[in-house]
Structures are given as structure tokens and as C-alpha cells.
Amino acid sequence: MVNYTIIEHPLVSHYLTVLRNKNTLKPEFKEALDRISYLLAGYVYSNLKTDEVTVQTPLKKCKGRTIKHNVVLLPILRAGLGLLQGFSALLPNVSISHMGLYRDEESLRPIKYYFKFPDVKHKENLKVIILDPMVATGGSSIFTIEYLLNMGIKDINLVSLLCAPEGINAIDKRFNNIQKKYIKILTCSVDEKLNDKGYIVPGLGDAGDRLFGT
Numbered sequence: 482m483v484n485y486t487i488i489e490h491p492l493v494s495h496y497l498t499v500l501r502n503k504n505t506l507k508p509e510f511k512e513a514l515d516r517i518s519y520l521l522a523g524y525v526y527s528n529l530k531t532d533e534v535t536v537q538t539p540l541k542k543c544k545g546r547t548i549k550h551n552v553v554l555l556p557i558l559r560a561g562l563g564l565l566q567g568f569s570a571l572l573p574n575v576s577i578s579h580m581g582l583y584r585d586e587e588s589l590r591p592i593k594y595y596f597k598f599p600d601v602k603h604k605e606n607l608k609v610i611i612l613d614p615m616v617a618t619g620g621s622s623i624f625t626i627e628y629l630l631n632m633g634i635k636d637i638n639l640v641s642l643l644c645a646p647e648g649i650n651a652i653d654k655r656f657n658n659i660q661k662k663y664i665k666i667l668t669c670s671v672d673e674k675l676n677d678k679g680y681i682v683p684g685l686g687d688a689g690d691r692l693f694g695t
């Protein structure tokens with residue numbers, strides 16, 4: 482099975498409930514998503530590799546550590562932008578790639594309209610963190626993961642708020658065991674199911690529309 486972790490934290494549960502509430506308006510929705518993004522970033526960044534360095538304090542030299550990983554954040558447009566705040570604020574030097582996808586309303590297949598990725602020479606310490614609040618059919622995530630695997634990237638984290646079981650199963654089916662070693666999914670909840678329009682149930686509705694007021 483593809484590696485996935487459900488992040489348990491009282492604040493994540495609290496803000497997720499704010500996001501699920503249909504009466505939560507746009508400013509509060511954005512604020513709750515921002516706050517969750519810090520909590521998720523703290524979790525995902527806890528696995529970053531570090532290098533030992535020497536630092537001179539005002540009193541004496543001592544050992545310290547600096548981040549060794551080269552991190553690229555990859556929000557899937559549009560709703561993935563809603564998870565960017567915490568990840569970019571805690572690691573301001575990260576590069577931010579963008580994948581522009583929307584789901585065709587009939588087929589639910591992802592349609593690509595934009596992709597930009599930094600020119601990375603060395604891939605050994607490269608970690609790509611895909612940000613997308615919703616993994617519904619899994620089509621958008623699969624498309625993006627495939628793209629990255631084809632670029633030779635071997636450390637791919639997919640960070641989401643909500644996954645449908647159908648989405649996780651589709652990701653699991655799509656990739657072979659070697660590819661799965663390169664993929665980690667982190668989510669706040671695996672919900673009940675997808676409805677016949679491809680929405681996660683109970684879910685939170687359309688993440689992009691609620692975030693951007695469209």
C-alpha cells in the first residue's frame with residue numbers, strides 16, 4: 482500500500498472543523514487553512530536532513546545545525562495555494578513550483594494549463610512537497626506525481642487536508658512498488674467516500690471556490 486499518514490493534532494482537528502462548516506466565510510476559511518498549514522509544515526519539516534555547523538554566539542563557539550535538504554514546494558493551482566503560507570514562512574528560501582490543473586467537470590480528469598519548476602542540478606537532497614487540500618479521485622495528484630517521477634525525483638510528499646479512500650486507492654494502484662518508495666502522503670483525514678459528482682463526503686465542499694470566493 483502507498484505510504485500515507487493521518488496527522489493527528491487537536492489544533493488540526495479544530496481548524497479542520499472550521500473548514501468543514503458550511504457557514505464559515507471566506508476570511509475565516511483562509512485563516513483556518515493558513516493555521517493548519519503551519520501545523521502540517523512543522524510535521525513534514527521534522528524529517529528534513531541537517532548539516533552540522535559551528536556557530537559563534539556572543540559568548541563562545543558551539544555546534545549548530547542548518548537545513549541540508551533542497552525543498553521545492555509545489556502547490557496544485559488553485560486550492561493548493563491555500564496551504565502555502567506555513568510551508569513558505571517556516572522555510573523562506575524554498576523554491577515554489579506551480580502545477581496548474583483543473584478537473585474537467587464531466588470526466589473528472591485533470592487538465593493541465595501551467596507548469597513551472599526550478600532548474601535543479603542535483604537531485605540527491607531534493608524534496609518536493611506537493612500541496613493540494615483535496616485528494617478526491619486522485620487524478621490531479623497522480624498526474625503531478627507522475628510528472629515528478631518522470632523528472633527523476635525520488636522524494637515526493639503529497640500534503641492534503643482531506644483524502645477520499647477512492648483517491649488513495651487510485652494512487653496505490655497507479656504506481657509500482659519501486660515508485661511507491663518515493664511517495665509519502667500526509668493528510669488530516671480520510672473521509673467516507675466520493676459522491677457521484679466527484680466531491681469528497683463529508684468533505685468541505687469546493688476548496689478552491691471557498692478559498693477564493695468564486
Ligand code: PRP
Nearest residue numbers: 559560583584616617618619620621689
Ligand atoms: C480540486 C482540488 C484538487 C482536485 C482534486 O481542484 O483542489 O486539485 O480538485 O480532485 P481529484 O483528486 O479528483 O483530481 P479543481 O479542479 O476544482 O481546481 P481549483 O483548485 O482551481 O478549484
Ligand code: URA
Nearest residue numbers: 617680681686687688
Ligand atoms: N475538489 C474539491 O475542492 N472538493 C472536493 O470535494 C473534491 C475535489
